[in-house]
Amino acid sequence: MFLPRQSLALLDPLQWPDHTDEQRAIYKSTIRFVEHSIKPNLQRWEQEGMLPRSLHREAGTLGLTGLGFPEAFGGTPADNWSRALVTWGLSQAGAGGVIAGLMSHSIMVWPLAVAGSKRIQSRELPQLLRGEMIGSLCVTEASGGSDVSAIQTQAVACDQGWKLNGSKLYITSGMRADLLLVAARTGAKGSQGISLFAVPGDAKGLSRQPLDKTGWLCSDTAALFFDDVYLPHDALVGEINRGFQLVMQNFNAERLFMAVQALAMAGVCLEESLAWAWSRQSFGQPLIQHQVIRHKFSAMLQAMLPCLHWARRLCQDMDGGRANAGEIALLKNAATRCMRDIADESIQILGGQGFMRSSASERIYREVKVMMIGGGADEIMHELACRQLGVMP
Template sequence: MKLQPSNPRYYSADHESFRASVRRFFETEVAPHADAWDEAGSFPRELYRKAAAAGLLQPGFPEAYGGVPCDAFYRMILFEERAWGGSGGIASGLFSHTIAAPPIAAAGSEAMKARVLPPILSGEKICALAITEPAAGSDVAQLATSARRDGGYYVVNGTKLYITSGMRADYLTVAVRTGGPGAGGVSLLLVEGDTPGLTRTPLKKMGWWASDTAQLFFDDCRVPVENLIGEAGKGFAAITKNFNHERLALAAAACGYAQVCYHDALEWARVRRTFGKRLADHQVVRHQLIDMATRIEATRALLDDLASRLDDGATPVAQIAMAKNLATRTFQFCADRAVQLLGGMGYMRGSRVERLYREVKVMMIGGGAEEIMKDLAARQLEI
């Protein structure tokens, strides 16, 4: 459900056809199972292959390896419309390759790209990004996981935390320290999931239950030097660029989930009757719905503008940080209002808005916490 038709200045008929296909996939393949998969704490691996067959895993990746080059608006649509599956956990796990595989596509060797990207984009293999550590989250330059060169191998030791798809990933894009302290010593390595010395522990979370989240332990893992992604000591720049794409994707997803919350609250207000009339006929309820709609429209306008800037070749780092904060705040507001309007029903397990309410907070933290985003924007604007 769109509050208003998409702006034709930005979205073509092909964009809208893609939007319809993405929404159809999530409404048919995900939404009917969201409750069961959430309670189970996982979803079938077959879903990756189904998503690939529907053309959802390939956008934004090079055609030579099975991808589909596209503009920023296709990517915005993909992340926004996945909200109609009603589960951030399923979506985050299903699309973990969108944060793990771009560094491979951008900086990996030709041999690495040819070997790794096709099975990821066909849904046969799963890829995860491993950056965060117990003592280094947003401050990537301080990460401690080491990769010591030993002949034709890097010997990796350390721990990674809060890794989405960390339990089931076949490939891990891992940030490691190959050099001295600070950003200049950071590199990226592709670590195979069956590497001896790699162990994984599942983590339990407030939300995103269906997405496996892991702590990873590297104990003298020997990784071939040809698995270095890009140049040694150049990993920090690749991570920073990747963060910008991740944050915009999170912002688009948050806007999508806000729209789902608005949709469910509006549908409930139209059928629920109190004191002889529909909830929607009470002025106080109508005002709450309009407050939700206003924030969603403002967020969508900013996201459309940012996608346009990206397609024009700009790198609006500060504005992307602002957009992530605005979008996740919009999602938080709409989820809270939706639960309030649904009352007891909104508090029940199995209610879509109850699940989304639990999932809001991780989106305000993941990809860079709100406070980090404000500091980043301030530095970019030279405040």
């Protein structure tokens, strides 16, 4: 017996109530982009280990790379839920590497928009927002990522401007980036001695080494080395020794959209395993007819839906400038656990098929850990929440 089915309305933003026409249009255009330009090429990009530059330009033409950023710099202002819908749409490719690689600039452009030099704001920033340049945020080092205040890469003032020495690790789009926003020590130990620098990708003394990883295969990740890299005075972004604050402000949006991505990826797994459960026969009937199997799906929805509503409310809070960093941290933890559990359960339902490279759930399962570590690890998020929400004295 074959049971025809449609995707779940609860997981389809076009069927969610109270979206504006503009939000529906943004979502539809993202889905068209995913279906026509991403899905047919994904397998190849995963093998090649990076996305083509043309994809960034295409996303730029559609307005996806500049969404939510000021018009003055070539962006398109939008509320945070609209940006979340783009994240949800891009996630339908079932490959987190697409979002990581295509949107790596999104975690480094805010400091440039808020505090970059006139030269960078008029030249590089619009190109980043139009997808004509690729950007990377470079904070993590071999000595540690969670403890940003322990950064060892150093920038020293010199006649020409600045001289940069040190290294960075696990940098998304690190092999392709045309502009790197690098956190470096300019002052005393701790968080108050860190500044941000805009480093051109062709700077003399910069070298790059690709890193091999478990998931996000179509997103290039690199170790970067700065060996006497000279930078002009106006490469400094913001005030000297105030870089930590700029980086921290950036983290809220990154974590909120990672949470949305995790939920969307959980949804992709759920849809894949549900389609399988409707068609796969076992003991004379489709899997879904076994109560123990169908209850797995209601349990998945039970875990996802509160997080989804929470994400929407936090997007509104962020629009109003009142989002709590601790709450965003907890949502990131809850959403990435949701992704982990649903990817796991989906593969269980898919059986042997779920262990094959052709299944989206298998790919997403390999991406769980980077979502629970990158952008602020689970343990660090709990600690932040304890501080921000009044748990700690």
